[in-house]
């Protein structure tokens with residue numbers, strides 16, 4: 585039996601098990617790649633918000649990167665919460681030349697700020713030019729480009745402008761669905777540095793259990809690239825995987841806020857072993 589591709593997640597932990605490293609490693613397992621992980625920050629987090637953040641010292645981040653990259657044949661890297669400009673630059677240096685999916689985690693759905701101005705500048709200057717693809721939602725794309733007040737109608741323009749910084753840009757359009765709302769579809773926009781823009785539409789899932797959705801999507805994208813899919817195929821299949829997991833968790837009642845996207849692979853109670 586051949587060995588699976590190895591994908592490295594560089595991210596923060598979420599104690600509630602919805603986002604960050606938990607989402608990345610479970611998504612990697614579901615899509616048949618071996619997941620390695622470098623932890624950049626420890627968060628005390630639940631379905632209502634982030635209570636505390638402890639940044640892992642830069643030397644310990646470096647030691648983790650060395651341990652993984654010096655030993656395992658890493659086929660792709662996915663970054664999530666990096667937390668400081670220093671770590672953003674370190675990742676750019678260490679991961680240049682490896683297929684790299686950058687999810688620029690700046691603000692959680694709860695509104696907690698997970699990366700400030702210096703972090704945004706380091707993304708633009710150092711990490712985006714080294715990346716294969718960046719996967720911001722509309723708010724993150726607007727924050728990176730310093731365009732306050734834009735909305736989802738500007739998503740294709742934001743994608744195009746980000747792609748001008750040297751990597752493909754996939755601006756995601758997940759809604760924050762609330763009971764009673766009718767949202768039929770979600771649209772993601774993929775722009776490449778040659779100026780081409782593609783649109784991917786898929787049916788929206790009516791669920792407020794969507795904490796960790798962005799991490800799941802970008803981890804799936806990295807796993808699919810590691811399997812050798814083209815970026816276009818990977819974008820479509822990552823959205824399909826994310827939608828499947830949103831459906832699987834849509835009736836769950838976990839926590840008092842926006843519950844987790846499902847990370848189970850047996851689809852919950854009905855198929856428990």
Ligand SMILES: Nc1ncnc2c1ncn2[C@@H]1O[C@H](COP(=O)(O)OP(=O)(O)O)[C@@H](O)[C@H]1O
Pocket residue numbers: 720721722756757758759761770771772786787788789790791794796797798799801822823826827830
């Ligand atoms: N309710 C939903 N139904 C279907 N797809 C969704 C839903 N919410 C998000 N997605 C999809 O999940 C992926 C991640 O999107 P998004 O929610 O924008 O990320 P983030 O969590 O970073 O805001 C995208 O492909 C998006 O279209």
Ligand SMILES: Cc1ncc(COP(=O)(O)OP(=O)(O)O)c(N)n1
Pocket residue numbers: 595596597598603604605627629664665689691692693694794795796797798799800
């Ligand atoms: C530790 C950590 N990393 C990333 C996020 C953001 O997660 P995301 O998948 O974008 O989902 P939401 O939190 O926005 O629902 C996080 N919260 N914590």
